[in-house]
Amino acid sequence: MGERAEEKLTFLGGVRDCIPTLLGYWSIGFAAGVVGVTEGLSVLEVGLMSVFLYTGTAQFIVAAMLSSGSTIASIIATVFVVNLRHLLLSAAVAPYFRGFPARKNFLLGAQLTDETFGVAINRLSLQAQGRDRWMLGLNVTAQVNWVFATLVGAWFGMWLPNPEQFGLKFALPAMFAGLVVQSLMQRKQLRTDLIVAGCAIVWFTLAFLWLPSHVAVIIAAIAAALTGMAVERWR
């Protein structure tokens, strides 16, 4: 991926670079669709959430909280906290899109996910031409597949009683593992990066003793990134 960083990026290139992540979107989207209908949402509602909300974690949470009778305010508050990590992702991508028109950045940011972020941060370089089109190709491919997968899942969910047994749950960890390894091997600062990665695991473990996991992820990421800065300062 990274070796070809200076070529001209295209919309179709973005579509192509999205393909390795599709298994992840399909399996998680399928699961999110199944969970949605088993928690009482209609197929249409699942589809609308995939179009407008477009985040697996939040869609799981909304389905679970709706069926447990939570108030709308508490659902909105929870989703807000869960998705605060997107602040970090969006900020980290921002330097690559400096100087583009605001409405373009709005559009590209609106479809940012953990996975498209991982692909983009490994692929984009400041020299590359056509970053905006490439990112749009990546984003649109990801969301179209996500909507499709959740709808198929919702449709299946009306027939399947217990669809969790397919080994597909590991698609998500495997995807993050692949993205981390790609990042580590591409940047030429393995020692610092390994310290940051190690810190993220330790900090997550500590934070999750007291905090919900989505908050622990944010705390761990910030603490690990600060540790990385400190390590660079000492050199």
Added chain:
Amino acid sequence: MLIGVSLVTLLPRVLPMVLLGRIHMPEWLLAFLRHVPIAVMTALLAQSVLTEDEAWIPLQDNLNLIALVPTLVAAVLTRSLLVTVLTGIGSMLLLQWLW
């Protein structure tokens, strides 16, 4: 409800890209942001491997940790996301079948 959750999801996604695209970012912020990708993705990896439904998966029952070994090997050797994910799913299927 859908409008509410969509808005609070949309804002953190777009605000940094729209605002930081305009202003000049100080060097310390850029230095911080350079470490964010590895930090976030490793934290998400830890979350997805070690926990389920807001609880620790007991270490002795954690098949994720075992499946992670061939997955990481595949990632380092092939550097291909697709091969990595397929190796992960395959390892997990095999482990579930063996257990």
